[in-house]
Amino acid sequence: MTAVESYLSLKSGPEGFGLHEGTWQSAIQVFGDHGNLKNLRKKMSLKPLPVVGKKLNRRNTVFYSDKVQKYAFPFGSDAAVVKRTQRYLYEDLQETPVQYAAYGIVGGIKTIFKFMIAGLFFLLLTKCRWGRKLLIKHPKFFSFGFFSKEGPTQRQMAETSFSITFFGEGYSQGLDTQQGKPNNPDIPLRQFSWFKPELPF
Template sequence: MAKVDTSSSRPYHIVIFGASGFTGQFVVEEVARIVSEGPNGTLKWAVAGRSRQKLDKVLEQAAGALGKPELRTEVEVIVADVGEPDSLAAMCKQAVIVLNCVGPYRFWGEPVVKACVENRAHCIDICGEPQFLESMQLNYNSQAADEGVYIVGACGFDSIPADMGVLYTREQFKGVCVCVPEGGSINDGTWKSAIYGFADSGKLRSLRKKFGHKPLPVVGSKIKRSALFYSNEVQQYAVPFMGADPSVVKRSQRFLLEEHQETPVQYGAYAGVGGVANIVKMLLAGMMFWFLVKFDFGRNLLIKFPEFFSFGFFSKDGPTRKQMEGSSFQFAFYGEGYTEGQDPSQGQPNAKIRTLVQGPEAGYVATPIAMVQAAITILNEPTALPKKGGVYTPGATFARTTLVERLNKHGIQFSVI
C-alpha cells in the first residue's frame, strides 16, 4: 500500500476541473477567497476544462467580482477533456487534489476518478447520485488504497450538511445517539438525481448486492415513518428526501462501525412539503414522474421542464447573484438515544437532542464552500484522515478532522438548539 500524500511537490495543491461550468465558476471564486488557508498560508491552484477561452473568461469574471485583478495572470489554465484520457492524466499529475465539477457524474465522472487514482491525485466531487458514488467505491476502493489516494464524493450540499450533521449531532449527545431523523430542502440537482436514480433503481439494487454487506445493527427502536406523514417537529407534512443523503450517511455509519467500532446511527431524511394543497400538487407530480421516468422521452421532458412537472417545487434556471444572496438552507436534526448507563435493550430512548445546520444558498454558495473546505482539510490535516487511501464519504473521511469548525467559520453553521 502506497503512503498517502497530501503535501507533495506537485505544481498545484488544487486543480478545479470543469471551472467554466455554472457551479465551477463559483468554486473558482471560493478558492480565490481562501488562498491564505492553504499549507503554510499559501495555495497553489489552477483551473482546467475543455476550452481555454472559457477558462480565461471565468478568471476574468472572478477577478472583477472579487476585486482581484491578479487572477487573470497568476492562475494557470490547463486544457483537459473528459473524453481524452491523456489530457486527464496530464492534469492529474500536476495536482495534489482535483476538484471535479463536471457532471452529470454518472456520464462523465468515472474517467476523472480513474485518472486520479492512476496518477495519484486525490479527488473531491459534489455528486448527488448514489449509483455513481457506490459504483466508484466498488470499482476503485482497493486501487485507491494501494495508491494512497482519497476519492471523496458528495462533498457539496449533497451531502456534507447531512453527513457531518449526523456526526455533529452524535458528538453533542451525552450518551448513545441511535436515531437521527432530519428535515431538509430540495433543489434542481436533487431533481436530476431523482430522475436518473429512479430510472436505474434496479441497477442500484444489483450494485449493492455485490458489496455483500450485512445489515447495520439496529440499537434501540427502529425508525418508522410512512411515505407521507405530518411532522410535529416542523409543523407540516413531510415525505422521504429523494437525494443522496441517506445512502451517503449509511455508508459513513458502516465505515465508522467497521473501522472504529462506533455504534451506528439510524438515519431518516425527510423534506417538509407544507399543507394539503401542496400534497395534492405533489401527488399529481408524483404520478406524472413515475410514468415519465420509465422512458427516455419522459426523462428528457422531466429534465427540460422541471418547474412544470414538479408544480414549482424545482426550477431549472440558475439563480442570479441577487437571488443567491437572498436564499438559504436549513437542516434540523432530531436525535434520540440513551443516557450514559442506560441499557438500550431495556426500553425506548430516554433522551433527545435537536441540532441545526444552516447556511447560504445551497447549490452555488454552500456547495463551493463545502467542497473547497473539504480540500483544505485534506491538505492541512493528513494525520486526521483515514489511515489508508480509498473511496470514501465525507463522514468517513472527515470524522476526526476540524471540518465542522472550518465550515462554521465560512458560513455553514452547526449548532445545538
C-alpha cells in the first residue's frame, strides 16, 4: 500500500445532528495557532518523507469526488497524525511510508453553501484574539447550529451514525515499487462504524 484516502460520512435522523462546543473550541485553537505551529515545524528541519508510487493529490477546498460520487472537504487533523506515525515507521523501522489524506463528505448544495460561509467567517475570525473570543462565545450562530454549548440531544445521538470509507492504492506483493505506477489503483477498503446509544425513553 502506497497511498490511502478516507471519506467520513454522517447520517442523521429527522432532528438533525449536533456537536458539542469542545470540538469547536479545539478547531478554533488549532487554526488560531497555525502560524506558530508552522514555525515550529520549520525549526525541526524534518526531511520530507519519500513518495513511493504516484504522488497523492491532496485537496485543500471543497471538491466533487468521483470515488464516492459526492462533494467532500479536507477533514480534521487525522492526516497530520498519520504522517507523524509514518515518519516513525520509516525512520525507526525502515518501513515504506504511506501517503494519507482525510476528507469529510458534504450533503447537497445547501449544505455546501452553509459550509463555505461558515468556513469563511471561521478562517477570518480565528486570525485575531477578539474573533476567537466571538467564535467561542457564539458557537451555534457561527456554525449554523452544528455546534452548541448544550451538545446533541439523546435522540439526535440515537439517530446519528457515521461511516468511513477507505480507498487504497499500491503494488502487488513482490513487485518492484521503482518500476512504473502502482498496479492496484483505488482499491476500495470499506470499514463501517455505527454509533447508536440506547434511548432512556
